[in-house]
Amino acid sequence: MVDRNPWLNFLSHAVLILGVAIVAFPLYLALIASTHTADAIVQSPMPLLPGAHLWDNYRAALLGSGKLGSNTNVLHMMWVSFVVAMVITVGKIAISLLSAFAIVYFRFPFKMLCFWAIFVTLMLPVEVRILPTYKVVADLGLLNSYAGLTLPLIASATATFLFRQFFLTVPDELVEAARMDGAGPMRFFKDVLVPLSRTSIAALFVIQFIYGWNQYLWPLLMTTTEDMYPVVIGIKRMLAGGEAAVDWNIVMATAIVAMLPPTAVVILMQKWFVKGLVDTEK
Amino acid sequence: MEKRVLFRSAWLPWVLIAPQLLIIGIFFFWPAAQAVIQSFQMEDAFGMSTEWVGLDNFRQLVDNPSYLDSFQRTAVFSVLVAGIGIVVSLALAIFADRIVRFALVYKTLLIVPYAVAPVIAGVLWVFLFSPSIGVVTYYLGALGYNWNHMMNDGQAMALIVIASVWKQISYNFLFFLAGLQSIPKALIEAASIDGAGPWRRFWNIQLPLLSPTTFFLLVINIVYAFFDTFGIIDAATQGGPGQSTSILVYKVYQDGFKALDLGGSAAQSVILMCIVVALTVVQFRYVEKKVQY
Numbered sequence: 001m002v003d004r005n006p007w008l009n010f011l012s013h014a015v016l017i018l019g020v021a022i023v024a025f026p027l028y029l030a031l032i033a034s035t036h037t038a039d040a041i042v043q044s045p046m047p048l049l050p051g052a053h054l055w056d057n058y059r060a061a062l063l064g065s066g067k068l069g070s071n072t073n074v075l076h077m078m079w080v081s082f083v084v085a086m087v088i089t090v091g092k093i094a095i096s097l098l099s100a101f102a103i104v105y106f107r108f109p110f111k112m113l114c115f116w117a118i119f120v121t122l123m124l125p126v127e128v129r130i131l132p133t134y135k136v137v138a139d140l141g142l143l144n145s146y147a148g149l150t151l152p153l154i155a156s157a158t159a160t161f162l163f164r165q166f167f168l169t170v171p172d173e174l175v176e177a178a179r180m181d182g183a184g185p186m187r188f189f190k191d192v193l194v195p196l197s198r199t200s201i202a203a204l205f206v207i208q209f210i211y212g213w214n215q216y217l218w219p220l221l222m223t224t225t226e227d228m229y230p231v232v233i234g235i236k237r238m239l240a241g242g243e244a245a246v247d248w249n250i251v252m253a254t255a256i257v258a259m260l261p262p263t264a265v266v267i268l269m270q271k272w273f274v275k276g277l278v279d280t281e282k
Numbered sequence: 283m284e285k286r287v288l289f290r291s292a293w294l295p296w297v298l299i300a301p302q303l304l305i306i307g308i309f310f311f312w313p314a315a316q317a318v319i320q321s322f323q324m325e326d327a328f329g330m331s332t333e334w335v336g337l338d339n340f341r342q343l344v345d346n347p348s349y350l351d352s353f354q355r356t357a358v359f360s361v362l363v364a365g366i367g368i369v370v371s372l373a374l375a376i377f378a379d380r381i382v383r384f385a386l387v388y389k390t391l392l393i394v395p396y397a398v399a400p401v402i403a404g405v406l407w408v409f410l411f412s413p414s415i416g417v418v419t420y421y422l423g424a425l426g427y428n429w430n431h432m433m434n435d436g437q438a439m440a441l442i443v444i445a446s447v448w449k450q451i452s453y454n455f456l457f458f459l460a461g462l463q464s465i466p467k468a469l470i471e472a473a474s475i476d477g478a479g480p481w482r483r484f485w486n487i488q489l490p491l492l493s494p495t496t497f498f499l500l501v502i503n504i505v506y507a508f509f510d511t512f513g514i515i516d517a518a519t520q521g522g523p524g525q526s527t528s529i530l531v532y533k534v535y536q537d538g539f540k541a542l543d544l545g546g547s548a549a550q551s552v553i554l555m556c557i558v559v560a561l562t563v564v565q566f567r568y569v570e571k572k573v574q575y
Contacts, residue, residue: 023391023448026410027406042415095301099303102294102296106288131551136309155308168285185289216399235401263398278456
């Protein structure tokens with residue numbers, strides 16, 4: 001840094017510690033609540049230090065305590081969330097790689113039309129067109145299925161654009177060399193382009209996984225049977241009984257469990273995540 | 283846009299692009315077209331008959347005070363979310379850019395909210411501010427301030443703004459930090475030699491150079507507040523008390539799935555689409571400018 005003003009350094013740390021404390025407080029409190037009995041939390045003010053019931057609460061949350069009315073197995077809901085997140089992530093990355101390859105490396109009739117058709121989807125999130133999309137999915141008989149949960153969310157072009165940007169920066173010499181060596185387009189795609197795109201793929205993986213895991217509105221409409229609920233919906237349903245009747249300790253334990261996979265992905269893949277975030281929006 | 287060296291094949295590109303076109307065709311263009319058609323139609327409650335009503339659905343919306351209220355609320359909500367979010371994360375990023383020690387720790391903790399689902403964010407904040415058991419409510423009460431977002435419109439709005447800003451801080455922070463770190467160090471050093479203090483350097487160098495980032499984040503935050511806050515609202519206030527936190531997206535859902543007013547909901551969808559398209563156009567005009575910049 002240019003100047004070494006100790007006061008300014010002190011101020012910087014003070015502001016950041018305060019900021020982090022406020023940002024982390026709701027998470028901290030959720031963690032604390034998940035270690036107490038339901039009765040202890042209802043006392044006001046609730047304790048701000050960990051209690052002794054961590055194990056009981058998490059066991060009740062994961063295996064179902066039977067008291068909540070919604071006996072849904074959290075482990076099963078986690079599995080649904082995981083499948084949905086993975087299908088969205090892998091599906092989006094796969095179809096985007098292929099279509100970006102077609103758009104960048106081939107010339108074909110109506111190419112610009114296809115390009116713009118894909119481009120338009122960037123603008124409209126699923127929230128805008130929920131009702132008609134719901135109807136289409138219902139007409140196709142895909143309610144309460146993984147296909148219905150995932151396909152409409154795959155229909156967006158963010159990933160296609162990221163890959164297109166990236167492919168445009170790949171030197172032309174590589175194509176020439178590949179052709180000279182007698183490699184066809186698919187060979188070039190598989191052996192040159194995809195390996196070169198590894199970083200972009202990793203970045204997209206983080207972003208799409210979180211996007212898929214955290215979906216709420218769409219699964220809310222799509223699923224009517226308990227065995228297809230993602231965990232995010234399960235948490236919301238636990239609150240249905242009104243605030244006083246809620247077992248907050250179990251709810252918070254479930255919330256912590258539900259936050260773990262996306263948080264782990266973000267923290268462990270931080271480097272790619274930041275890169276991907278900043279690149280996607282360029 | 284195009285490579286100098288291309289592959290030649292009459293059928294391969296179509297095979298490659300087919301999955302994407304198929305999916306966006308079925309799950310994007312078909313429903314979007316239906317929304318537009320439905321917005322000009324009226325359907326009776328049992329779905330037995332549909333009638334072509336022209337612009338009636340839109341006229342009803344414009345004449346409906348509760349829709350206009352929702353519009354206004356959405357505007358207030360998104361301006362608050364974008365404004366507060368940008369200022370807070372800019373401050374954090376400026377300070378985080380200065381320091382070396384513990385930088386990774388701060389950064390890691392600040393990006394966690396990005397991973398939290400909007401609904402869970404709503405649940406976490408309701409837990410803090412719950413009128414009966416919330417910790418923050420308790421201490422506010424001890425200070426003599428009575429918090430009950432289930433009764434008070436302003437407090438309900440404040441609650442969803444806080445939760446939405448919290449969720450979006452990570453995103454804004456990362457972009458500001460990336461923006462700050464791409465400012466050439468030579469500029470800062472030169473200003474420093476010329477006698478500019480940290481405050482001066484912030485106002486005259488860093489902030490102006492961050493203006494493309496800030497503008498970009500403004501658009502992104504408004505889009506976020508418009509569309510991605512559904513989960514937060516559904517968990518925290520369910521649009522209440524009354525209609526005081528029912529923003530446009532929440533209203534589309536309520537009218538379409540709860541009240542089953544298909545035409546009205548479709549008309550609302552069409553209006554929302556127009557808003558998003560307008561925002562995107564604004565953003566792209568700015569992107570073009572950034573290239574020259």
